[in-house]
Amino acid sequence: MAMTTGMECGIFMTPYNPPSRTPRQVFDWAVNIAQIADEAGYVDYMIGEHYTLGWENIPMPEAIIAACAQTTKNIRFAPMAHLLPYHDPATLAIRIGWLSQVMEGRYFLGVAPGGHKTDAVLHGYEDLSPLPPMQLEALRLMERVWEREPFVEEGKYFRAGFPGPDTMPEYWVDIADNNPYGGRDKLEIAVTGLSMNSKSMEFAGSRDYSPISFFGGTPQMKAHWDTWAEANEKAGFTPDRRRFRVCRDIFIADTDEEAKRMVRKTGLMQTWHKYLKEIYVKFGLFDGIISDSGVDITPEDLDEDFLVEHVILCGSPETVIEKLEKLADSCGGWGQIVANQHDSIDDPKPWEESLRRLSAEVCPKVKMPM
Numbered sequence: 001m002a003m004t005t006g007m008e009c010g011i012f013m014t015p016y017n018p019p020s021r022t023p024r025q026v027f028d029w030a031v032n033i034a035q036i037a038d039e040a041g042y043v044d045y046m047i048g049e050h051y052t053l054g055w056e057n058i059p060m061p062e063a064i065i066a067a068c069a070q071t072t073k074n075i076r077f078a079p080m081a082h083l084l085p086y087h088d089p090a091t092l093a094i095r096i097g098w099l100s101q102v103m104e105g106r107y108f109l110g111v112a113p114g115g116h117k118t119d120a121v122l123h124g125y126e127d128l129s130p131l132p133p134m135q136l137e138a139l140r141l142m143e144r145v146w147e148r149e150p151f152v153e154e155g156k157y158f159r160a161g162f163p164g165p166d167t168m169p170e171y172w173v174d175i176a177d178n179n180p181y182g183g184r185d186k187l188e189i190a191v192t193g194l195s196m197n198s199k200s201m202e203f204a205g206s207r208d209y210s211p212i213s214f215f216g217g218t219p220q221m222k223a224h225w226d227t228w229a230e231a232n233e234k235a236g237f238t239p240d241r242r243r244f245r246v247c248r249d250i251f252i253a254d255t256d257e258e259a260k261r262m263v264r265k266t267g268l269m270q271t272w273h274k275y276l277k278e279i280y281v282k283f284g285l286f287d288g289i290i291s292d293s294g295v296d297i298t299p300e301d302l303d304e305d306f307l308v309e310h311v312i313l314c315g316s317p318e319t320v321i322e323k324l325e326k327l328a329d330s331c332g333g334w335g336q337i338v339a340n341q342h343d344s345i346d347d348p349k350p351w352e353e354s355l356r357r358l359s360a361e362v363c364p365k366v367k368m369p370m
């Protein structure tokens, strides 16, 4: 297998902020981090969509993206992800196309069924089980809207259509071109994967949508790529590892000792203690990480020492490069490392420095098989 040097870096702004932060604080901070990331050479900036979570409170990622249209130059944006079962597909298809034109192409689309029961209940569902087939139908109708051919369809869950010359024979109106910037073919769609036997990765591969994973240890990462690549190949496409994005917690400082000491004071560690640990347990993301570590420990007993050693990519730039290369050796390469964003409002400097170092000192040097 050929080796390459360098990979892209991106940011995932879930966001993780304490529920005490106001929506205005989180909004301003998210826009500010995008500007820093843009200046630091990050390629993509992805924003989550959650409706009921106090720790991840951005219910409208497109509002952040629109604000960043005027404050950034090169970085691309994506909702990661629009939760398709909760949207009217025709409305969303038009808004996505329009926003991608406002962004003049610095836009791609993340889609997901929705991962949190509290959001499902908000939308009138007892649990998450009805959502995956709704996502499929929504996406199919959105693709139909983007074809811009006349149709009216009533699906099982949603309805959509597109007007044509026969819609109003008595008089004509110009139909706005709110298709994605440069045409539907130019719109990258990415699908999120979490579980070991990921149905999302299979679906993404078969439709040639890009894969993006939350890291849950080498067995899960390998499984995600293998599932995606197999489905992609079976559908007649050529799998390309450069399309694979992997999300991780990362903290970099001058030395390992300093990074390990400083990370304990960041918002990242606060999120872990007050929120993320239980989420990782719930989604089973620790299982593979614990088996990779060789440490005899249960997810419930994980402490800060384990987190800084095995969960967070924490250390000097050289150590983080080494850890990434080790991961690439066991899982194969990928295209973009995505740093999970955590609250840095009270003490921004060390966090922002870490972000800059990931882009300037780590990503250009990582060697990986492709």
Ligand SMILES: Cc1cc2nc3c(=O)[nH]c(=O)nc-3n(C[C@H](O)[C@H](O)[C@H](O)COP(=O)(O)O)c2cc1C
Binding pocket: 012, 047, 048, 049, 050, 080, 081, 083, 112, 113, 114, 115, 116, 119, 191, 192, 193, 194, 195, 196, 197, 198, 199, 200, 201, 212, 213, 214, 247
């Ligand atoms: C990178 C990434 C971003 C995600 N963003 C969201 C989100 O914004 N809102 C949400 O409810 N779920 C989000 N999820 C979870 C998905 O809704 C869904 O639970 C998951 O992709 C299912 O994957 P699976 O089929 O592998 O189990 C995200 C997952 C990943 C990996």
